[in-house]
Amino acid sequence: MDNLNNLLLLDPVLEQYKEVPGSLITVLQKTQDIFGYLPESAIAYISEKMNVPTSKIYGVATFYTQFRFNPVGRYFIQLCQGTACHVNGSQLIEKAIKDELGISDGETSDDGLFTLKNVACLGCCSLSPVMTINGETFGSLTPSKVRGILNELKSSAESEAE
Amino acid sequence: MMKIKVGQGSCGISAGAAKVYEALKTACPESLATVSVTGCIGMCFLEPIVDIYTESGLVRLVKVSESDTEDIINFIKTGDINFVSRLVIKDEDKQFLEKQTRIALRNCGNIDPESIDDYISAGGYSALQKAVSEMTPDDIIEQLKVSGLAGRGGAGFPTWFKWNAAKSETGEEKYLICNADEGDPGAFMDRAVIEGDPHNLIEGMLIGAYTIGAKEAIVYVRAEYPLAIKRLTKAIEDAKSKGIIGNNIFGTEFCCDFRIKAGAGAFVCGEETALIESLEGSRGMPRIKPPFPAASGYWKKPSNINNVETFANVPWIIENGGEKFFSLGTQNSKGTKVFALTGKIKKGGLVEVPMGKSLREVIFDIGGGMRSDKAFKGVQLGGPSGGCIPAEFIDTVIDYKELSKTGAIMGSGGMVIMDESTCMVSMARFFLDFTAKESCGKCTACRIGTKRLLEILDRICKGEGKEGDIELLSDLCERIKENALCGLGQTAPNPVLTTIKYFRNEYEAHIKNRCCPAGECIDLIHYSIDPEKCTGCSLCSKKCPVSAITGKVRESFSINRDLCIKCGRCMDACRFGAVRKGSGDCE
Numbered sequence: 001m002d003n004l005n006n007l008l009l010l011d012p013v014l015e016q017y018k019e020v021p022g023s024l025i026t027v028l029q030k031t032q033d034i035f036g037y038l039p040e041s042a043i044a045y046i047s048e049k050m051n052v053p054t055s056k057i058y059g060v061a062t063f064y065t066q067f068r069f070n071p072v073g074r075y076f077i078q079l080c081q082g083t084a085c086h087v088n089g090s091q092l093i094e095k096a097i098k099d100e101l102g103i104s105d106g107e108t109s110d111d112g113l114f115t116l117k118n119v120a121c122l123g124c125c126s127l128s129p130v131m132t133i134n135g136e137t138f139g140s141l142t143p144s145k146v147r148g149i150l151n152e153l154k155s156s157a158e159s160e161a162e
Numbered sequence: 163m164m165k166i167k168v169g170q171g172s173c174g175i176s177a178g179a180a181k182v183y184e185a186l187k188t189a190c191p192e193s194l195a196t197v198s199v200t201g202c203i204g205m206c207f208l209e210p211i212v213d214i215y216t217e218s219g220l221v222r223l224v225k226v227s228e229s230d231t232e233d234i235i236n237f238i239k240t241g242d243i244n245f246v247s248r249l250v251i252k253d254e255d256k257q258f259l260e261k262q263t264r265i266a267l268r269n270c271g272n273i274d275p276e277s278i279d280d281y282i283s284a285g286g287y288s289a290l291q292k293a294v295s296e297m298t299p300d301d302i303i304e305q306l307k308v309s310g311l312a313g314r315g316g317a318g319f320p321t322w323f324k325w326n327a328a329k330s331e332t333g334e335e336k337y338l339i340c341n342a343d344e345g346d347p348g349a350f351m352d353r354a355v356i357e358g359d360p361h362n363l364i365e366g367m368l369i370g371a372y373t374i375g376a377k378e379a380i381v382y383v384r385a386e387y388p389l390a391i392k393r394l395t396k397a398i399e400d401a402k403s404k405g406i407i408g409n410n411i412f413g414t415e416f417c418c419d420f421r422i423k424a425g426a427g428a429f430v431c432g433e434e435t436a437l438i439e440s441l442e443g444s445r446g447m448p449r450i451k452p453p454f455p456a457a458s459g460y461w462k463k464p465s466n467i468n469n470v471e472t473f474a475n476v477p478w479i480i481e482n483g484g485e486k487f488f489s490l491g492t493q494n495s496k497g498t499k500v501f502a503l504t505g506k507i508k509k510g511g512l513v514e515v516p517m518g519k520s521l522r523e524v525i526f527d528i529g530g531g532m533r534s535d536k537a538f539k540g541v542q543l544g545g546p547s548g549g550c551i552p553a554e555f556i557d558t559v560i561d562y563k564e565l566s567k568t569g570a571i572m573g574s575g576g577m578v579i580m581d582e583s584t585c586m587v588s589m590a591r592f593f594l595d596f597t598a599k600e601s602c603g604k605c606t607a608c609r610i611g612t613k614r615l616l617e618i619l620d621r622i623c624k625g626e627g628k629e630g631d632i633e634l635l636s637d638l639c640e641r642i643k644e645n646a647l648c649g650l651g652q653t654a655p656n657p658v659l660t661t662i663k664y665f666r667n668e669y670e671a672h673i674k675n676r677c678c679p680a681g682e683c684i685d686l687i688h689y690s691i692d693p694e695k696c697t698g699c700s701l702c703s704k705k706c707p708v709s710a711i712t713g714k715v716r717e718s719f720s721i722n723r724d725l726c727i728k729c730g731r732c733m734d735a736c737r738f739g740a741v742r743k744g745s746g747d748c749e
């Protein structure tokens with residue numbers, strides 16, 4: 001990641017927002033869109049180009065749950081922990097994911113395939129409990145349904161690897 | 163020509179509406195009917211929904227899947243309803259909409275949110291035209307005052323008062339801001355408005371900007387709502403190209419620019435001063451009030467902030483006059499309110515009713531009651547800032563004052579229904595887990611107080627509660643309420659206080675008997691096998707990941723509680739209903 005060519009991808013973003021007051025969050029969002037997370041080198045680069053101390057950037061980035069400092073796995077699971085999902089059993093879903101993949105909130109599985117992130121309300125409360133995997137929504141989950149979905153993804157990844 | 167409309171809010175899409183839309187679009191010849199998109203009509207429990215506008219009226223099909231495409235096309239070709247009669251909405255489900263009164267949601271599910279022409283033909287932007295060409299800012303404020311419209315973001319503050327305060331500020335630079343952060347987890351009213359009728363929001367905001375004298379309007383939308391952002395972006399572009407946003411709007415002196423700012427995930431940013439900090443690119447830490455945003459807001463300039471639903475009511479009020487709005491509702495609360503009905507409810511979705519309806523009417527008459535045969539236990543209003551209203555107060559009417567009397571609040575419209583299988587201590591723990599994580603950390607009462615509350619609730623849920631814990635919780639709650647800096651901390655204790663008030667026996671069962679009456683707290687429940695029902699098929703023991711189930715094939719099996727990790731796989735696997743989950747004797 002630390003190569004300069006990649007950081008140059010940021011130049012158009014920085015060019016657009018450098019002079020716009022209050023645009024730091026937008027710049028970080030665009031950075032994450034590009035790299036999938038906020039690499040340390042990108043933060044240093046933004047700091048230099050925008051003339052904002054890295055401490056301020058980290059202060060902002062760590063405040064908001066959207067920002068990540070590590071790459072995510074191939075399958076990015078967002079598990080809803082909103083009220084409706086809680087009432088309809090999201091803890092059991094979380095436990096099933098943990099049992100199946102050995103990861104908790106914010107972690108990535110050892111094989112680099114799965115990252116789990118708890119979120120508050122995906123806005124599909126009527127289908128609760130809900131999770132999304134790479135943006136696709138899976139609703140009305142049960143522990144066994146989740147195990148089925150995860151196993152299918154695992155085996156499709158395995159068969160690709162072969 | 164016939165029109166086919168496929169409901170595509172986020173919820174519809176997750177239920178498969180996008181696939182249904184694509185299939186119909188491909189299969190339906192253009193000469194037969196047009197296929198278009200519409201927003202969420204609010205009947206989430208029936209998604210995907212396909213509306214067919216025939217010459218003899220609307221045929222509404224529900225729970226449609228791709229495989230129904232052929233039959234739908236056949237129906238359109240022949241007019242023979244038998245092709246689709248299995249999909250036609252049932253009369254009892256029709257009542258879900260018929261019992262509502264829609265102002266803020268009036269176009270949702272009817273018009274194409276991506277078409278400005280659709281909005282204009284539904285009468286859109288005529289209120290804005292009327293406002294800017296025939297009314298003075300004071301006229302508008304007067305109409306709002308007459309209407310009795312109060313902020314829908316939670317606090318219920320009179321909208322005219324805020325607009326008047328911002329208008330009265332001198333200075334060229336002012337801002338009009340819409341709070342679309344919708345932080346209450348389990349609520350999606352604002353999302354539905356933006357996804358289903360974005361121009362209505364734009365129109366309401368432009369009227370606001372004209373009234374207070376702002377030249378820039380900003381919508382702060384929650385990051386988790388990509389579809390809302392997409393549709394609003396398109397709506398803004400379309401309004402710009404029609405000259406509705408920009409310079410000399412409707413040929414008047416009024417000029418206004420418009421933009422979106424996507425949030426980055428922080429509940430506290432729903433608080434207006436934190437929202438302003440976030441708009442300025444900083445950590446979303448609330449400011450001390452006063453000064454209020456009307457005097458010193460975004461970049462220290464006079465700013466007015468309202469909720470999405472508040473703005474969504476404005477064009478209707480300008481169009482129909484304040485008095486018409488005022489005529490709906492109760493003495494204290496005017497107009498309608500949108501609620502997101504979720505949880506253990508049979509018919510979950512969006513409900514807009516006049517103030518003054520009872521909770522019973524919303525939950526039972528419209529929502530159809532509980533999904534299972536378990537009894538209704540309570541309803542959480544107002545999310546993490548709100549409280550839980552128990553079954554005995556089901557006849558409370560929807561009114562700011564009446565709801566506050568119960569210890570809950572009107573809130574922004576989240577209505578989470580709970581039945582007997584919901585543990586109230588676990589519910590309180592859930593909310594405190596949320597607020598403790600979302601506390602911005604600026605003031606001690608909230609930062610440390612919510613954490614301590616959470617620790618105590620955690621202990622109780624684990625069966626490690628102590629004598630005196632209830633009193634300790636209550637005491638801590640009062641102190642946090644008194645000392646917290648912003649609304650987040652001041653209201654965070656509400657879920658704990660209301661559950662203690664109405665469900666004290668559940669707390670006591672956890673603390674004294676190490677027992678969870680609802681059978682939810684995982685540390686207090688155990689699985690067992692009913693020897694009467696067990697056929698000895700051994701399936702459960704094969705599924706058990708820790709080999710905790712042993713027995714003799716064709717006789718009976720049993721679970722070793724010391725080994726059991728309570729994953730519930732045996733219960734899922736058993737075909738005879740022999741595996742039970744229980745929490746012992748709670749009395």
Ligand SMILES: Cc1cc2nc3c(=O)[nH]c(=O)nc-3n(C[C@H](O)[C@H](O)[C@H](O)COP(=O)(O)O)c2cc1C
Pocket residue numbers: 312313314315316317318319321341342343344345346429430431432433434435467468469470472574648649650
């Ligand atoms: C912790 C906290 C979270 C809030 N979240 C929201 C929100 O998500 N949406 C909203 O409109 N108002 C929210 N509010 C209320 C706002 O501070 C503000 O009162 C409201 O946006 C004003 O608009 P209104 O007068 O139209 O209701 C929140 C307040 C607090 C204290």
Ligand code: FES
Pocket residue numbers: 080081082083084085086120121122123124125126128129130347348349
């Ligand atoms: S609470 Fe899970 S989607 Fe809303």
